[in-house]
Amino acid sequence: MAFSKIIDITLPLHPAFPVWPGDPPPVIEQTHQIADGHPYNSTRWQCSLHWGTHIDAPYHLIQSGWSIDQIPLNILLGKVQVVEVPDVPVITHTILEKYRLKTIDRIIFKTRNSAFWDENPLRFHTDFTALDGKAAEMLLERGVKLVGIDYLSLDLFNAKDLPVHTILYRNNVIGVEGLDLRKVTAGYYDLICLPLKVLKADGAPARVLLIPEN
Helix, strand or coil: CCCCCCEECECCCCCCCCCCCCCCCCEEEEEECHHHCCCCCEEEEECCCCCCCEEECHHHCCCCCCCHHHCCHHHHEEEEEEEECCCCCEECHHHHHCCCCCCCCEEEEECHHHHHHHCCCCCCCCCCCEECHHHHHHHHHCCCCEEEECCCCCECCCCCCCHHHHHHHCCCCEEEECECCCCCCCEEEEEEEEECCCCCCCEEEEEEEEEECC
């Protein structure tokens, strides 16, 4: 990989960052401060492992699937295609056919969701763009091993039984959710996507980077 330019597509975590409805509210609390006379600064952090920019392990939905610590690193590092799918509420297999996708290990979708990250304050949206089950099946046929998107789920908010997650994760395809693609254009990149190594976890926050191809 060449490191002449690095694009950080990780969203910064802070207490006002939206959480999935029903998840516990996050806590980021400074417990010790040098300004208060302590010899060091120290912070307590408490949140869902699926908060912010994060990686879903297949174990999230599939009992026999990989947990975070079991995901092979060669899936999380390497060439990735960023596909821009603007102004659609659902990414269907019919839409994907228009892009003439080649066989590729990793794919990330930039959608109208990216505009949500410009809001101040941020709020949770239920009308975000995501994939449907047939699109997930098509990605499997193309040999995809990692799928990313610019909001907090690969499935639509009201999707029953989470078909996209189930189809992908039962085949140990990795999901990357909550990406910040505002400064990213469609094309090919090198991906660095490393989660915290939480033993036997179903997900983990991650720092995700793109390096444009020369």
